[in-house]
Amino acid sequence: MSPDPRAPAPRAPGGTTPKIRIRGLKKAFGSNVVLDGVDLEIAPGESLVVIGGSGTGKSVLLKCILGLLTPEAGSIQVDGEETVGLSEREMDRVRRKFGMLFQSAALFDSLPVWENVAFGLIQAKEMKRAEARKLADRRLADVGLEPRVGELYPAELSGGMRKRVGLARAIATSPEIIFFDEPTTGLDPIMGHIIDKLIVKLTSKLGATGLSITHDMASARRISTRMAMLYKGRIVWNGPTAEIDRSGNPYVEQFIHGTDEGPIDIPLQDHFA
């Protein structure tokens, strides 16, 4: 157990600088307080999954780290560098370390699939288009798509294919840190399994640090080395995946068993009683 009472996170192995270190992060939209003092650390090379109910602010957490949303308070450090309050230009430099698979894939529908995958290479890394094209085809192959798919437009893809293209785009620039926002939601179980395997394989191939969000427990167990649970704007539990079943935390237990009896209250009115 960590000596810091606000961060029950086990320290990164060897006490190195964490890849990402979040302290007291707060974010509200008007009167809707979404994050209310999140403390989280992610060590280099580990794969952390944040679990939590729908609407608890998991996506908002990722967007704060990426600088897409500005938090009201708190600190976010990437490789020991404070990123809250950086200028757009400086933040762009930090962003080059990240890759992100969006919940909705968020593919650019004006560009063919291969240009979607190659986008970061062409724009941020200023690679020649022909060269980027070759690399994009290789990334598409990595996620099990034929080069033929590269010519299609996002609107012509199925949901599973979009997720895989999004995955290829997230890893194309060989980022140090990759975020996956609900990589398996809306997919059939087999495709979900395939995506999980890809995530594990590709992050370890790149030696990248992973931060994923999901409410699919099976998927969470497969891709994580550590889990954290977000509830009411705070991290209420945080530990190795192997210990999730004996966490002793009532929130986690209710969540992994998916029962409606426990400390997590979901306000519903029963009009049929």
Place this chain on the structure above:
Amino acid sequence: MAEPVVPVIQPLGRAFLAFLAVTGRLVMFASQALSHCFRPPFFGRLIVRQMIEIGYYSLPVVGLTAIFTGMVLALQSYTGFARFSAESAIPNVVVVSITRELGPVLASLMVAGRIGAAMAAEIGTMRVTEQIDALVTLATNPFKYLVAPRLIAGVVTLPMLVLVADIIGIFGGYLVSIYKLGFNPDTYIKNTLDFLIFQDVFSGLVKAAVFGFIITLMGCYHGYNSKGGAQGVGQATTNAVVSASILILSFNYIITELFFAR
């Protein structure tokens, strides 16, 4: 007795504050976009694509608008001027009204409907489907990648489009004058050229450049700030067209005043 005044003043004050807030946001958006227009890297490929979209694909709409405007102009001025035997002034009326006012204003209004709406819809959809977030995550500034190329293309392309509209509009007047009103073609052309003044054409092209900026700025601004799914995008589209049209008409007056008021 101050009381009866309050119910009038309060909403007025609130509306005025809201107006100031919108103007402030718009100015900030515009200056951020402009600063990216002049700083490398420039996306030549995107600028050309937008120029084709704004210029080439608007040609049919703008051409039709211009030719019918020129035709009706000749016809209407004939019915008026014939009473004073001043028919010879028709080429003058056509040339001056087309180059100064109708060419730039009508062409721009048509383009506002076509391009302003399309831009707001495209960028708005990118906003609500997180594509703009994805762009930022890939370390690409959306002002640089989405807004600046559109603004540049609008400012460069609209004058070209208006030049074409001027020519087609004057030709429309010519058609009606020759084939319907029985003018002599040689005299008509000579009169037209006599009345064709550089400053008129130039002021029209300056207007076109300003209107091109207004149309693309409104399309980008409303698209970029749209929220709330398909309905929000629809709202952004409407706002882009309405605000661009109103701004075009009011800036038309201001520029005319600057050029011609002595």
